[in-house]
Amino acid sequence: RRCVLAQDHPDIAASCDQLGSLLQEGGKLEEAAALYGEALDISRRALGEDHPDTASSCNNLAGVLQALGRLGEAEPLLKKSLEVTKRTLGERHPHTATNYNNLGVLYRSRGDVRAARENFEAAYHITVAVLGMEHADTATATCNLAVSMMVGGGY
Known part of the structure; x- marks a missing residue:
């Protein structure tokens, strides 16, 4: 997708989220966190803060941060995800x-x-x-x- 689409295309964010999920399931948490973070950055630029897909990316990153024991970093992401999800969905x-x-x-x-x-x-x-x-x-x-x-x- 990176070869065909603009770097800030929402489909690039979706691919990063999907790859992050595979890495997380495989126990590669730091690598998953990096991809989830990239997905979140792209979603914020492409879709804005108040989009359900951005909220989903926040939630995904927060989940892997929790698994890494980084609860202080995960909490604001989860709160933001909840706030946006309630407002949009x-x-x-x-x-x-x-x-x-x-x-x-x-x-x-x-x-x-x-x-x-x-x-x-x-x-x-x-x-x-x-x-x-x-x-x-x-x-x-x-x-x-x-x-x-x-x-x-x-x-």
């Missing part, structure tokens, strides 16, 4: 639920049980309403919420 959208879930995971990693639970609750309510009880994302949200309630003593 709505509060009741599966991507919004994913963003709440990912923030919950970050807060759980930090030991912030209250913030984790709040985000897991939001993810749960959205997935139940939008995807139904039988969907895999609802099962994930249910499990995360249940664990946060057990840890926090709210079951």
Whole structure:
């Protein structure tokens, strides 16, 4: 794609995200982070800060940063992704639920049980309403919420 498209074309960002995902799955986290960062930079230039694809790139980079233990860098990206996703796709959208879930995971990693639970609750309510009880994302949200309630003593 780089040979045919402009360097700031959204398809280049999509390719960087896809390659980053493959590298992340293969355990090459630093390389994945670099590609996700490139995808985010391209998305910001090509699509702007307030585009769902830019939010997705923020989320992808944040995920690998979390895996690397760089929670301080991941948190603002996750918050930005959630903010943009809510504004562009709505509060009741599966991507919004994913963003709440990912923030919950970050807060759980930090030991912030209250913030984790709040985000897991939001993810749960959205997935139940939008995807139904039988969907895999609802099962994930249910499990995360249940664990946060057990840890926090709210079951």
